[in-house]
Each structure stands twice: as structure tokens, then as C-alpha cells.
Amino acid sequence: MNAPVKGSGAAGTKYEGPEIAENQGFLELDLMALYRTLRKRLGLIVAVTLGLTALVMVVVLQQTPLYTAETQVLLDRQKMQVTDMEAVMSGMPADSATVDSEVEILRSRALAARVVDRLNLMQDPEFNGKLREPSLLRWLDPRVWIGEALKLVEAERPALNQEILDRAELNSVIDSLLSRLTVSRQRLTYVINVSFVSESPEKAARIANAIADTYILDQLEAKFDATRQANDWLSRRLGELRQQVQDSERAVEIFRAENGLESLASGVTVSEQQLSELNAQLILARTALAEARAKYERARQIRASGGTIESMADVVQSTTISQLRQKQAELARELANLASRYGPRHPEVVNAEAQRRDIERQIGAEISRIIGSLQNNVSVAETRVASLEESLREIRGETGDSGQAMVQLRELEREAAANRAVYESFLNRFKETSQQQDLQVPDSRVISQATAPIEPSHPRKALSLALALVLSAMLGVGLAFLLEHLDNGIETGRDVEQVLGLPHLVSLPATPAEKGADRKVMNPQDYLLAKPLSAYSEGLRSLRSALQLSNVDNPPTVILFTSALPSEGKTTSSSSFARAAAAAGLKVVIVDCDLRHPSVHKAFGIGRPETGLVEMLAERLELSKVLVKDPKSDLDILPISTGTANPPDLLGSEQMRLLLERLRNDYDLVVLDSAPVLPVSDSRVLSRLADETVFVVRWSETPKDAAQAAIRELRLYNAAIAGVVLAVVDTAQQAKYGYGDGGYYYSKYSRYYVN
Template sequence: MNSPVRTDLPWQVQSSEDDSDYIDLKRIWRAIWSRKFSILSLVAIITLLASLVVMSMAPTYKGTSSIIIENKNSQVINFQPTYDSSGQISEYLQTQLGLIQSRGVAERVVRELNLTEHPDLDPRQQPAPLINFSGMLKWAQNLFSSDDEFSGDKPATEAEIFDQVVNALMLRTSAYVEGKGQLVYITVEMGDSLSAAAAANALAQNYIDSQLESQMEMSMSSSNWMNSRLTELRSELQTSEDRLQAYREAEGLVDVGGVSTISANELSLTGDRMIDAARQRAEAQSQYDQVRRMEGGGWERLASIPAVLGHPLIQQFKAEQARARAQVDEASRRYGDRHPAMVAARTELNAATASLKAQVEQVVAGIERNYQLAQANEQSLRASFNKNKDQIQDISRKEFKLRELQRDVDSNRQLYDTFMTRLRETAATADMNTTNARIVDKAIPPSKPSAPNKQLIIAVAFALSLIIGVIAALALDVLNNTFKSTDDIESKLNLPVLGILPLVSRKQAKQVQHLFEKGEDKRFCEAVRTIRTSITLADMNSPKQVIVVTSSVPGEGKSSVAANLAFAMGQLHKVLLIDADMRRPTIAKNFDFPAGTPGLANLMAGTAKADDCIRTVGNIDILPAGVVPPNPLELLASPRFAKFLEMAKGHYERIIIDSPPSQAVSDSVLLSTVADSVVFVVKSEATSIPLVQRSIGQLLQNNASITGVILNQVDIKKAAKYGKYVGYYDHHGYSEAKA
């Protein structure tokens, strides 16, 4: 029962990389075509609803006026030079678009056209919404407030109504520029064409008027400010000139610049020399400090000082010492210690070392002398600098003060002259206030509404509903992971299809186990004969006497298949039908056996004999399940059942066992071990493919001999939409019209 999982199951062989990249367009078309009426119904409903909504929408008219806004000219009063940059035109136009749609312009239009009484904008004339969220919110607030706070709905004041109308007009207003030009279009959407055109023209005119008024206000304000400021500047200029002259007279300065320049140059030169001397002294002191730190380490450590090591003579003597040492090393490899050449090389090395030592001592002494000279030079220059600094500081202070007073006079004079020039320009151009915007085309009442675009909305609704319907059909087809045709069984299970059984009508469903016996439905009877023939041909080499009929889950019609198959085989053989589904037996009920009729459970328990349990119905014998036992699996696994089965083989040519579903209990697995063949029943478009694969896998793991699969309850009308099965039934003369 607990066999290891097999990896060579039939459906596992069919996997292929090419199959995963294959798109079955035919299947997609069949999925759409099979649900064409549902898709068309959805399209019709959504399109109809969209049409009704569109027809109920009030038309909106759009009034459009156009104005040209040229680049901003130089202002009449401008304190900075203006630049005509093409890159600033776009920013300027964007600013003007904002001004056109500003609240100030909208308020002017509302007052001019008296829009507070217009039915489109007046909140008092608006229809009540279907769901008043604001009213519900107020009701909730009043519900949780005290009685003193509850005041009910107050009528809106004139200021509130005016504010709401202005906001509504701003929402209906738009201004835009087409391309990179300077032509601005102003549009207003209203419920009637006359109001839309009037509002658009009013917006354009009030924008121009507001620009003129703002320029005039700015010009007047600038002129007044300049007059007052010019008086202040004249007084400040006179005061600064008086201070300058008074300072010159008090200090007796006639040519302070010339005198102070000579002294400053001398002090500057002295300071530069002192800085150079300080730098030289610092460098000499640094070298001297290095020498002092290395004095205790001998002349060799002194030679490693950068100041000593960088001396050209030191480098020369070091090179001679290195060359002598190389000769010693060369001679040591060729001669002994007392060889004349070796002695000569050592003598030359000692001489080079002594010369280097003497030169190092001289360089060190020179570093000490340089430090002393640099220190003395720095002290001399510092004393000279301090002596001259006191003399020139007084002149420098006077020069600084004098220049400060002179700069104050120059700046006041320049500012006064600038204001005087601008004031004269303003007086000359006081009557030249113009705007750089003008109306090009006034809005005319439109003859057709701009919205809603009924044809477009209906077309979009039609297209979207069609797309949604197609997507839903494909999604349902993908989610319907069941067997819909024999091709699905052969491709997913890799097992032969013994046949298909059509879906019977509701009237026949109650007597489905008697359909072949009574022969009322010729199409159904022919399908059962086809299954009988397929089973007969499958066991030509090895006759399969015991046949187990099972399925994955209850409700797939395995009991009906077993009963009809038994009656079909009863025409050729002696057949015994056994109801082994002792948990949910159906055969006794379907064949109207009396309640308490003994059956397989009684036979296995030993409370009844075989002759008492087996009943003859038509041309077959039936062994019902009997009284439902508490341990059906133990009864089927008992030696008594195997002994009975061997005895039955001697009396019957075919034994058909109605087994419980394989996924519900393990009875079918046990029965498959004692059977010669297993017929697996799958309900069309009901049982999921993974569930069937798992069920068949369990049977195969227990070495069950599965003859094939029967696809049950196939809807022939629906299958005709897929182009399946119909050819078979028409060919044999059992189409629905002939049945």
C-alpha cells in the first residue's frame, strides 16, 4: 500500500519543452466560440446600460475665445536691464495661463455676468445627488453632538454662494497654448451655448483689464515712491559731501593718496623681505634641528639627514664610497684577505669613507652657520619693519577713512542720478500704459455640444465589454482544469479511451442504470456497446474476467457505468455485478431491492449464503452491498472475499465490481490487486486533471492493470461547439435528432 512514488507515470512521459512554448490558437478560438452567447449577452447589456447613461447625461457646450500674449516688453519703470530670451517665453506664457485661470479674474466675471443666479453654477438650483455624502456626514456629526450644539441645516450666506460659484467657474475654465506659439485659447464649459460664449469672452476681456489696472497701479505706486525717495537721496548726498570736506579740513589732507602710497610701498617691501627672511630662517632652523637630533649618532646618522644627503658633494663622495665598496666586494670574491689587490681596495674604501666623513662634518657646520645668519637677518628686518609700521599706520587710518567717505559720496551721487533719470522717463511716458495681450477671436455660441461624445462612449463601452467577455471566457477555460474531450485524456493520462457516455436528460437521470436494459436511448446504448467492444478487444490475448470500475471522487457515475456495462456484457456472457461500495451502496436502491436485502457484507460476515445474496435482474446476476458494515476494508481484505471471488470465476465469464472512489477510500486499490482489469471513469468537465492523475498513480503504484478510461456525462450539444464527438454519432446514425 505504501509503495515508493513512481517517476515513470504515463502522463510524465509527455512533457516536452516545445509543448510549453506552443500556443493552441484553435483551443483559444473554441473557448471563445463556446461562450459566444454569454459574451454577446454581456456586450449587449453593458452597451445598453452605457447608452442609457449617455442618453441621460446633460449636454455641455464649450465656448472658446483666443488672445495673443506677446513677450513681455520692457517695463516703464525698470531698475534692471531686460533681456529678450526665447527660453523665457514659455515660462512667461505659463505664468499668464495661471493668471487667466486665477481667482481674481473669475470673481470679476461672476460679478459682471451675475453668474450667482445661473442654474449651472448656483448651488441652490442644483439637483440633489443620489447619495448625499456631505448630508450623511453632517447627520453623523449631529448624532454624536449634544442638544445645545445641534443647530440643523443653516441656509448658505451670499458670500458662501459667491465662493462656491467662483470655484465652479474655475473648474469649468481652462487655458492652453497650442504648439510653441503665443496664441492662448480660453475655454469655458456651460450647460447652454450662450452662457459658454459669454463667459469665455468675459474671461479674456477681464484678464486684459486686470493686466492694465495692475500696470497702472504699479506705475503710480512707483512714481510716488520715486518722488519721496529722490528727496531722501538728495539730502543723503549733501550730507555725505559735507562729511568728506569736513574731514579733509580737520586732518589737513591735501594729497593723502601720494604720501600714503610711498610709505605703504616701503612697508610692503620690508614686510616681503621679512617674510622671506622668516621662511629662510624656518628652513635653516628645520635643518639645524635635524642636525641637533642626529649629533649623538655619529657622522653616519648625520649623513642620512635630507639636507646633508641632498648636498652635491655628499652625493659625489657617497658614489665614490659605493664604488670602493663594490671593488672590495669584487676583490673579496676573487682574492684572499692579504692579497695586494684586496688590501688596495680596502685602503681606497677607507679613504673614501674618511673623505665622506670630513665632507659631512663640513656640511653640518655650514648648516649651523646658515641658521645663525638667517636668524640674525630676520631679527634685523623685523626691527626695521616695526619702526616703519608705526609711522605709516596713522596715514593708513586717515586714508581708509577718506576713501570710505569718498565711496559714500560717489554711491549717493550715482543713485541720485539714476532716480532722477528714471523719474523723468516716467513723467514723459505716464500716458503710455498698454498691455501686451489682445483678443484675436471672440467666442461664438457653439451649435453642437462638446460633451458627452455619445458615439465614442458607446463604442468604448462596446469594445471594453467585448474585451472583458473574451478575457473572462479565456480565464474560465484556463481555470477549468478538467477533462473536456478524449484528446485531453490521451494527452494528460496517456491511457486509451474505451469510450464516452453522453449526458442524459434529467428525466432519464433517475433511471440511468436501466437505460441499456430498457434500450430507450439508442445513442446511450450504442456508446455502452462501444465500451464493451473496446474492453473485449483489449483482452484478446489475456481475457480479463474480473473488472473493477472505479473513479476519483463520488458523483462521477461509476455505478451507472458498471450497471450498464454489466447489462451490455450480459448479452454475450454470463455476468455477475458486485456492489463493493459498501460505504455508499446504490445498486440495491436503483434496482428496487427490498430494504435489508443481504449482500456482499452479509456474505463476507458469514450471516448469509451466496444463493440468498445474489439476485437475477434481466440477463445478469447482481450481488448488492448488503447491510453497511463498520469495517468494509477488512471484509474486502479477508480470505473469505478472495475465496468467494475464485468460486465466482467458476460460474461467471465476467465479474464486474463497482468499487468505491479511489480518492475517498483505499478499497479500490485493494480491489485492483485481485482484479484482472480496472476501468476508470472520469466525469466530463467536472473532475480536475491533477486529481485523476493522482488517483491513477496510486493504482499504478500497486501494479493495477488499467484497461482504459471512460469519459462519462459528456454534453454532446456543448461538445458540438468544439467539433468533438458529433462526427462519431452522426456516422453511426445516433445523433440527437435520431435518438
């Protein structure tokens, strides 16, 4: 029960502390501390764990089972192209932002409102709180408290119209629907999971499928609306463009007519056509003029030079000359025949000569006529060329005057052509969108329909139980460490040595009276006599041995018992220590030095005496007059009858010193029971007169800071502190506090005691 004392504790000596191996790691110390804490607070941990787990299971069993149904929607990247044209509302690009946007659309209030209306969820008590019967568990939901508070606030407001109330009720149902809906993207795919939780498995599947179907229908309607709006806009725009085309084309025709710019079938104007034809005729006329002039000049040159002109083409081609030449040839033959027959003077020859000359004259006249014709042809050609040139000049003048009009005409034509092109483009698009309106394909499709689940998804009883056990155990452990941290008591010898820096002399087990049993029958002082082999008696013997070994050469005789605060067991310890020493055959006296609240006489069951310590010191009575004999042992008691106005002066007086010297000489052991250290200074003054001071700490109750403060006060007075006694120790509880203290092994050696 006692710890070995390595230092005296008297002035000039120093306590070296407990023997702890220097090579012991901090990890081992921390693990041992954790183990001691858990073992000490095991009851609390078990109680918290079981209590909270039971509470959680009660709540879980009272909860309505919820079922989760899931459907999967795929954003389809493949587009069906029926016609070779761009869609009015093109398909969605398959990027991450688009998929996330579609997830938000599935979570939108607008889509939820359509589902509420489609499935008539306003009449479903699961979603409409106004139709739900009240339950006890609903008050565990803080939203219910908030709702009730809002109702009280709204009750003080003016009455709202029915439309606002209906809208608020619809919003409440939508909020309830959205709170049970979970929409998530499946990793990095284009698949979106739509999960819904409901009290009914069939309802969960129906609503999940309805959300997916409504989402796809919403996509189709959006495309139909976009196509219809495009057609309406194109129709209105086509009317405007058609009028613009008509106006621009009419302006072209009016301008052309006003400026004489009518076009032929070839597309050119009349002036341009005339100018072209005149140019062609002029070229031909000039060519003919050159040819006629060349013929005439040739004929004139031949005639002027005296050459024959009969070789000219016009002469050769002349029928008259050909006939005359033929007659001339026939006449020449005839003349030759006549000349040979008749001679040159024959009348027939002369007549034939005359005919020949007449024919030559006719040929010459015909040639002159041909040359005149050539000259006439030259004049006609010149006149024609001049006429054509004049006409060409007139046409060119008219063309120059209409040049500016042609520029304006072309501008009007270009504007009309542009209007016509825009009109035709819009007309083609209108026809395409009209065809596309009846053929719309959604960008998503359902790849997995939700089915009614068999097992509820909430509450998961096994998981809830496991989590409740783990979390409540963690809470219990945390609470245990918190209480351990807040625990300010001293409970083991290790605590004594580490906190107070003093030797742990002994731990005195709590007697049955101190534990609450047989309080009126047997107090601790009587218990040690009745149970001499008890752990309590052994503890007192160990205390006496420890005090004797604290100074082997000069064992202490005057021993002071004190404590930091009242009711910590110092009187019980000192009186039991004195009675145990007397029972061992020593001559012992116990002096009650608590002048303010004397209690030694009560500990031994004797009445309050008429004289005592104060009277002896003040009136110098004989010691034998004030000593009282212990009725159950040979112990002498010096009690206190009355107090004094100044206890510290009395206890520190020379008379008190002389009294202690006398008792030291007359007794083997003088035990002083004094007042607590912190409230008064009596014990501090008295500690100077004692050989050793025993500091009593009540197990698990004396605050550490109070004990430390008391030790500091005693050291200021140079008190010789022998060590600390742990009083009223619950050995069964102390055994749970861990290694390093003898109480831990109490169960193993308790058979040596007879308690």
C-alpha cells in the first residue's frame, strides 16, 4: 500500500520524484494514459454508447420506409438528317457544360411544376403537408418548428387572397418534390441518373419516369416552338420581301420606259441594237465604196493609157459586149471570106466593113456605158457611206444622252436583283422549316426505365445501427476524455508525485463507514481495531514505517497532519494513525490543534472536555489535568475545550514550543491534528514546530490547484513535508486507473487482508 520514500522531505533535502526509466518512450506513456482514461470511464462510454444507440434505433424504427427509384437519360449525339439542310434548332453540342446545363434543367422548378400538374401531386398527402396527418416524429424536424413559427407570424398579417395562397401551396409541393429528387451525371459519360425517393415504391418509379418523360417532352416542345416561331417570322418577312421585290422591279420598268431604254429579246436596248447594225452596214458600205472606186479607177487608168479594157471583169461579164463580140467574130469571118472571094472593093466587102465598124462602135459605147456605171456606183457608194455615217452620228448622240439613265437603270436593276435573291433565300428556308416542323427528334432518350424497388433505401437499419454504435462510441470516448481533462482530482500515487512533487506515502482505503455503510456503528478509528488485518489498518502501519524510514538516524516524533481544504480526511487519518500506533505498543498522544473547528474528541467518541489545550497554555495547568484517555486504547488525547481570538499567535508561542518539547520527551509519537492550510495560517505556523508534516489529500476530490497552493504555502514556512497520504481511496475504482500504482493490483493481493 505504500510507495518507497527516496528523500526525507525535510528542510535541506529534495524529493527526486518517481522512478521512471529515462528510455521509456512518450508513445508508451501516451498509450498508457489513453488506456487508463478509457478503463476509468468505461462505464460512461458504455452508457453513452448504448443509450444513444437505443435512441437512434427507436427513431429509425419509427421512421417511414422510403424507396428510391432511378431512371437513366442519355443525351444522344447522333442526329437524324432527313433533308440536306441545317436545322432551325440545331442539336446540343456534347460538351461538359451542356450536360451540366441539362442536369440543372432536370432540377428546375418549371419542370417540377409540370410533373406536379401531370401526376396531380397537389392531392397527395406525401407532398402536400396540409393533407398530412400530424405525427410525433414530425416535431423532430426543425423545419416543422420554423413552419409553425411562420404561421404565427402570418396570422398577424392581413389576409391574403386565394391566388397567393394557392401559389404558396404549389411552391410547397414543388419544394417537397425537389427535396426528394436527385439528378447526377454518371462520371464523364452523357448519361444522367434521375433518382426519386418516395414512401411508395410504385410511386417512386412512376415519378422518376414522369420526370424523364416530361424532360424529353419539354425538349420536343421547345423545338416545335422554335420552329413555329421561325415559320411565323419567315412568313411575315416573306410578305415584306415580296412587296419589296415588286416595288423594285416596277421601278425598273417605269424608269426604262420613261428613258426609252426598252430591251429586246437579246437583253440589249433598241439604241444599242441600232448602233450595232449601223456600224455593220457602214463597214459594208465602205467596203463596197472602196471596191467600186477601185474598179472605176482601174477602168479609167486603162482607158487613159490606151490599153484594152475588155479584160475587166465587168466588161467580160457584160452580155451585150459578149453578143457584139460574137457578131464581130462572125462578121470578121464573113469579111475574110468576101475579101478573098471578091476583093476589098466589093460592095459586100465594103458593107461588111461598115458593119464591123458599127459593131466596134457599139462595143466602145457599151464600154463607155460600163465605165459610167462604175463611176455611178462610186457615187452611190459614197452617198450610202455618208448617209450611214450621219445616221451613226445621230445614234451615238442619243446613246450618249442615255448613258446616265443606264447607270441609274443598272442600279435599280441591281437593287431589284438583290431583293429577289433575298426573297428567294427566305422562300427556300420557309419551305424547309415548314417541312422540318413535322419532323422533330429530341436530343435525349430514356435508356433505362425506373422500376419499383423491392428494398427500402431509407432507413437502412443495419447501417444506422452500425453508424449509431460507432458515432455514439466516439462520442462516449470524447466525453470520457473531456471529463478526464476536466477532472481536477488526485487519484493515484503517480498523480501525487507528478502534480505535487512529493512522495506518495500511502493510500488509505475507504472504510465501510466512509463508503456509506455502517456509518453509525463503526467509524474508521473503531474499524482499524475491529479489523486489525484489514487494508485500512495495513495502510496506517505502512504510513508509520514510511515516516520512520524518512530519517533513519533521527526518526520524527512530532508529526503534523494537515490538508489543503476542510473535510479531506486529515482528522480521520491523524486519529486513526495515533490509535494504530498506540495499539502497536507505542506511547502516543494526539493533540487537537484545530482551534477553530476542533473535532478530535468527536473522532474518539468522547464528550467535549471542560479544559483543554488553550486553558493549559494560558493558565499553565498541569498536562495531566487536560489529557483525556482513549476509552479503547492506551492513546492519550489533548483536546480543545474553547477557542481563542488569535490562534496563530497561540500556536506559534513559546508555550506551545515548550509543550511540544515536553511531549517529545514523554511520548514515542506526538500527532498534531491541525486546521486546513488554505483557509487559515494555523497549520503553516505549526509546521515549523513539527518534525514532519503529513499532507492529506482526499482521493479524487481534492482539487489539484488547491493542493499545489497549499504545498507552496507550507514551503514558504520551510515546513518539512514528509509526503502525501491519499485518504478515503476507493480501491476498486482506483484499480481501473492504470499501471504504476499499487492499487491497480489490489485484486491480486486483497486475500492478504481481512476487511
